[in-house]
Amino acid sequence: MPVEIEQFMCRTDNFGVLAHDSKSGETAIVDAPEEAPILAAIKRTGWTPTLILTTHHHADHVEANLALKERFKLRIVGPEAEKAKIPGIDETVGQGSVVRLGEERIEVIETPGHTAGHVSYYLPASKVAFTADTLFALGCGRLFECKPPVMYESLKKLAALPAQTAIYCGHEYTLANARFAVTVDPGNPLLKQRAAKIEALRADNKPTLPTTIGEELSTNPFLRWHDPGIRKHLGMEKASDAEVFAEIRKRKDNF
Template sequence: MPRFAYHLFPYLSDNYGVLLHDPDSGATAAVDAGDGEAVLAALAEKGWNLTELWITHHHGDHTDGLAMVKEKTGCTVTGPKGKSASISGIDREVGEGDTFEFAGAEVQVLETPGHTLDMINFYLPSEKVAFTGDTLFTLGCGRVFEGDFAMMWESLSKLMKLPADTVIYSSHEYTLANAEFALSVDPDNAALKGRAEKFKAMRANDQPTVPSTMAEELETNPFLRASDPAIRSHLGMEGESDAAVFAEIRQRKDNF
């Protein structure tokens, strides 16, 4: 059973932030701070006091509220080592293989470049939870801005090695568009069809499609399924490498 309580909250047009809270110590962390007012409102709603802020990458919809949140709460800010634009206010820079503790639980840092060069994800093995930022979404993956397709495939491949029951908290509500695209490259996937219908109903009721699990993504997310024979056949890429198939899928999504 997870030790921590989790609170997902929306901000801006389609972003999600997450709070995680240890009821024993009172320690609370937030993942990203694109909107400082939204983070502070979520904390007030739960009655939690922020002790840590974890930043996944430098884009403004993940960092614009950092200064406000730090000033109002006095939290310690953990973020990526400078490999892209600098992020002002980071107290602890971390990268691949680094670990730190939150309320006695180990937090592992995974570098997952592609969307940006400084992208990091946070994985808590004891909680079976990963915060994947803009690397892996429900039925999708991040657009490749600063890296290249091979780099992004390597990053996704790293996440695919997490246990199947890992809960995936991603940073955007892109799922309906992702589902429509996924069906265009994996049209005979019964599990995908089922998820797509479920998500339509959820969004009609304003329910979030985050989090998901790694098992669900491996079964239905085309960006993780470059080795799948049906997708390869559909694309006419039976003899290509997984990285090449992924690149084709990502480029098709970019133009979808």
């Protein structure tokens, strides 16, 4: 049976997530941006958390680690490369590591770029991935600690997941991402349709997540470095895929 997901807002634009394995009763918190909304979600669902899956060290993803650990005596899992920066960490993981949530297998994918040690968590049985600040709906994370080729390789890993994989990311940035995306992929009818849908969702204050790998492959310019239309629009028909990605990321930084 797939894990149950409870998604909710934290801070101003962070997403909080609980992932619950009903058979075992175990629950994971995916990142801990803010204690109060997480406690509200726990109360609303009745799920008692047993671990935190930390994706990276930024404060808006680990702020509530210690408070939640003290309250629930849970264990905190996070990337080995950032262990010194993650409050309360108990267990470190890297590429190929496996974490268990009851009988659910959670595979760790190293996805550096936004930070040097960022990881994503993939649940193949439930067809779900938590990509935090690596892959956003119609976007990707800002490159604070790595160069574009590093993020490009990370996105290639996520793009290779099955198309039906549901993607939960770290922030509600989709509207701004959509407005940028149409500037680099103006001839994409699927993108135009999606952008209109996103405008309507946000006008009603509704979330734009989850998305899927398939939807991102068809509309997210940060995964469409190979697309002839994008390459022609950028004047980069003969550039490498990594160079096209770097140009799109640079344009987004200045958008």
